[in-house]
Amino acid sequence: MSWIVSLPCTRAEAEALSGEIPALDAAPEAPVVVTREIDEDAGTWQLDAYMDDAPGDDLLRLIQSLAPSAKGIAPTVAELPEEDWVTLSQQGLEPVRAGRFFVHTSSYADRVPPGATSFLIDASQAFGTGGHDTTAGCLAMLDRLARAGAAPRNIADIGTGTGLLAFAAMALWPRARVIASDIDPASIFVTRDNAAINDVPLGRGGGRLALAVAPGTDHPAIRHRAPYDLVIANILAGPLITLAPDIAAATAPGGRAILAGLIARQMDPVLAAYRAHGFRLSARGGSAEWPCLLLTKRRRYGYRRKERALHRASPSDASFGSW
Structure with a gap:
């Protein structure tokens, strides 16, 4: 009982x-x-x-x-x-439609809309079934990035929970190298199970998902794969602020970070922490109470800088904000 x-x-x-x-x-x-x-x-x-x-x-x-x-x-x-x-705890979890994604529990496996990219994520000990505004906001932001022509080749999902956001990134960019980490070992076990359920291949190469138990980015595999074109971090405002220097160090110049898990009144201090490490706000999504932030790491050009401009910014870059 x-x-x-x-x-x-x-x-x-x-x-x-x-x-x-x-x-x-x-x-x-x-x-x-x-x-x-x-x-x-x-x-x-x-x-x-x-x-x-x-x-x-x-x-x-x-x-x-x-x-x-x-x-x-x-x-x-x-x-x-x-x-x-x-099953009892997930009876109230309705399916979530965010962009092209449809996230559902076993109870709704026969109701996937035609043409949707679907994931079956049952309730578990890990956060991220898609039902919360933060997860749905990240899914919508990933979809928005793909529709704008972004093509990241190296992606990290920090604080993956159920693995959902990493799965979504792999569905959008199937040739990318993706690593998902969480500080809680139980989350990585859940992610491994969910990967099998959703036919997500695990492994180290392109088109496969690598897994790591790690606080933030503190893991040899995460450091070895850096820098990343895209970092996803759907956690909480406090850890987001604490991790700002580490996420900045792991993000390539011109790369992007999707941040969520904060409430509206926490947006300014989170943004301040990331602006201090070279990021700019490119877009805001999510809900009014639970914003999802898309940040871009500034490129560094000119004398004594680590890189110089090789081409002008494309129109798709400009559509996601200005300096």
């Missing part, structure tokens, strides 16, 4: 739980936490925590601490029948 603990929460609390939850990660047997909107008109949300065994008092207090707005409300604790808790 398995168990579910449910509590009402606010939208802000639900969004705060969309990334890593250190307090839960430190628990001996961490439950899987899913948040969902119960009533769009009323703006009511709910936190559901799934676990294998009946929760003790300490775990109940920990789960209650994730939703301060529910202080004084006793959580609902229920025993679930013998069903796959992953």
Whole structure:
């Protein structure tokens, strides 16, 4: 049998739980936490925590601490029948259409629109099913880049989660070399499983996906493959700012970075960190609350610079912003 603990929460609390939850990660047997909107008109949300065994008092207090707005409300604790808790937790996950991409769970495998590039990503312990605005924004930005004529040959997905964004990049640029990394080993296991489900070949050469467990870009394989034409980092604002010098060092002059996982009010400090390391903002996508940023690393020309201009910028470069 398995168990579910449910509590009402606010939208802000639900969004705060969309990334890593250190307090839960430190628990001996961490439950899987899913948040969902119960009533769009009323703006009511709910936190559901799934676990294998009946929760003790300490775990109940920990789960209650994730939703301060529910202080004084006793959580609902229920025993679930013998069903796959992953399937239960993903029942509310609707398919996502972002650009040419259609991301769905097993429940919608027979509803793929004609002509769409589809990925089957079931709920798991890793972030990135496509349902969150940050992931959908990155998918749309990748599609936008491809439609503008971009053709990166060397790509890194930092903080890959389920592997979805790396898979999308490989679908757009099938000859590119792509590496996906995550600080959480569980995410890399999930990515490996998802790669098999979606017929994504693993390996080191062009058209294959290499995997690495790494904090940020700190891995020999990531450093060896640098510099990258495209770096994707859908993580959180704090790590994005911390990683700015490392991502800048790993990005080729003229290369691009897609950054997401930040909320609107965090955009300015994130941009400031990357502008200090030679990036400019080329485009903004995503939603109003969860922006997705496309940055371009400035080329360095002239005397005592590492490179000189060999040609003028193409119209497609100009369409993605100005200096």
